[in-house]
Amino acid sequence: MKQIMEEKAQNYKNGKINYVTEKVVKDSTITLTINNEISRSLSAIEDSLEEFAVGYLFNENMVKSIDDIEKIEINENHINVEIDDKLLKTKETVLCSDSSGGWRSKIKEIEPISSDFQVEADELINRIEELKNNAQIWQATGGTHVAGIVYKNNFIVKEDVSRHVAVDKVIGYGILHNYDLSNSYVIYSGRMPADMVIKIVRSGIPVLASNAAPAYSGCETAKKGNVTLVGFLRGQRFNVYNNKNRIIF
Amino acid sequence: MKQIMEEKAQNYKNGKINYVTEKVVKDSTITLTINNEISRSLSAIEDSLEEFAVGYLFNENMVKSIDDIEKIEINENHINVEIDDKLLKTKETVLCSDSSGGWRSKIKEIEPISSDFQVEADELINRIEELKNNAQIWQATGGTHVAGIVYKNNFIVKEDVSRHVAVDKVIGYGILHNYDLSNSYVIYSGRMPADMVIKIVRSGIPVLASNAAPAYSGCETAKKGNVTLVGFLRGQRFNVYNNKNRIIF
Structure with missing residues (x-):
């Protein structure tokens, strides 16, 4: 995979040193x-x-x-x-x-999302595992963010060193493949401040789920934009920060 | 702490829902x-x-x-x-x-760091734990990056929603308190691409350590700038990506 390069490193573990070749993600301008x-x-x-x-x-x-x-x-x-x-x-x-x-x-104006899309709690719990399992560059290098878009039975995963670019890539994929974004959701590996939630609002996507935390600005933007934020999606648990009606418990 | 706000959320765990009040980090423009x-x-x-x-x-x-x-x-x-x-x-x-x-x-030109500073492996292993223990906003909200600067026996920790700002804050602290940056190091919680390593080179700091991964651009910049990168600093292990002579094993 051309996105992965090799770097020589010294690995120190429990008092022992080994000369190793480690994989690192190839980022470009x-x-x-x-x-x-x-x-x-x-x-x-x-x-x-x-x-x-x-x-x-x-x-x-x-x-x-x-x-x-x-x-x-x-x-x-x-x-x-x-x-x-x-x-x-x-x-x-x-x-x-x-x-x-x-x-x-x-952005100064937010047009709230009007969508009666719903997703089951168990699906979210399974999808975050699937997201990690599909993050090939992350598994090799530990150096990427990963985002997925889910529409009906379609689930596409993209990775990037930038959490913003990873999300842009999956939303772009959905648009290019005629996904109905108002019935899709994004699941990803980063925190959720306003700049990320605004992106989701603009796309018309009703649910953003992450294994990480929301920021205050993200919660405020979710309320204005009527996006359902799911945070700390880990193992058998998660938090819902706005419009919980979109989650089927 | 005024950097922490409260948000109402629904917590789902092992099939049960609870109405909870969660702490979130207050980010501002x-x-x-x-x-x-x-x-x-x-x-x-x-x-x-x-x-x-x-x-x-x-x-x-x-x-x-x-x-x-x-x-x-x-x-x-x-x-x-x-x-x-x-x-x-x-x-x-x-x-x-x-x-x-x-x-x-x-930046187009990098002035390589000339410093014979050294730090012991055990100190790095202990400091990353201390960093986490001192990250109060992160412990409450999960929503921050955390950076620390170490100079002699001084260890100052700053948190921010932006990994760049967290590192700017500790380096700024060091400058304001007359730290000799060529005999200090930065330990932090984020990945290490070029934009972060360039910051360290410009400050004249010889070692950057993180629990996370370097990117290819970060390794290249470390070589040009003669910075020692320590990655995956977790538990009893870490990797050294350049100039291992600065680490005392």
Whole structure:
């Protein structure tokens, strides 16, 4: 797998030293250029870049439909996309965000999700195990975040060094494969502050589940956006932070 | 502790539901303005902001000495700093980085660290436990990264929702308290890609240790910067990825 490199290391264990070759995740600088006007560089795994670009454009609220994307061109670690120029001009293009996700933390208005989607508690408990079992780069290197999207019986897993990019990739996959996002959910391995929950709200996805903790900003955004947050999904337990009606206990 | 808020949640465990009140970390939008010219917003815990500002300016290579900082003014979540205007003008001010750390991933030149500092294996093994034991917000909420700086017998721990800000805070603390950084090390809870290792190189700190994995970019940067990376520091074991002479086995 080209996303995995080898590094020589000294392993110390219970007082003994061994010279070992360890696997590490290969991260690259990826550049995304939109309409030759806006350009962003970020550290990510050079894989599933079309899915990433689609997910990113949706999650940044740059496009509303796959038809709004006129072209996606990938040359190694450069992604060029073209969208309708009017869409670009109408967006709040705050270029200097610190969020590794991009502009999303600058959102001022949230359109609450209206979806009567439901998922069973047992399914969530099983899916988080499946997520870990499918995280091949993580298993080899310990160096990735992992995200999955579930729609009906479909379950796709993507990994990345950036938790934001991993989630962009699975949402982009869902869009490219005509998933009904209002009846899908995302399950992933990272914490849940506002910047992640906003991404989920913008995608129209009703449930975000994670083995990790929400932050206060994530809980507030979930309430405004009517997203169900599931946190600390570990073993036979989890917490539900908003709209528990979407979970069938 | 004002960094901890309460959220109502439904806890599901082994088939039973309980209505619980859970603690979540309070993250805020912090704005850092430099010479009224450059402004950055980021999500962080509103605590130790002076330390953060000092660490950030050093780790971004904006200043080289505490004397280069003319003013730090903190009004709640706004930090205004003033540095010599000439320092600002000479920097590569890449404003639109995606890195949540800022500009640091844009560095082109690395000045390798020259330090004969050494630390004992047993000390690292003990310090990672001490780090966890001192991470009060993490223990209550599960929602933070934690970083510590060790200089002689001093060990200071800071927490943040951002791994970058946590490390900025401890390095800033060290600078404010006249630590000799070339004889200090940082121990923390996050992965180690280039953007984190560059921060350590810029600070002149010879050793970075973590319970988590390095990325390929982090290993490459450690070699260029002559930083000793210690990864997977867990229980009685760890890996050393560069310059093992700094570890006394």
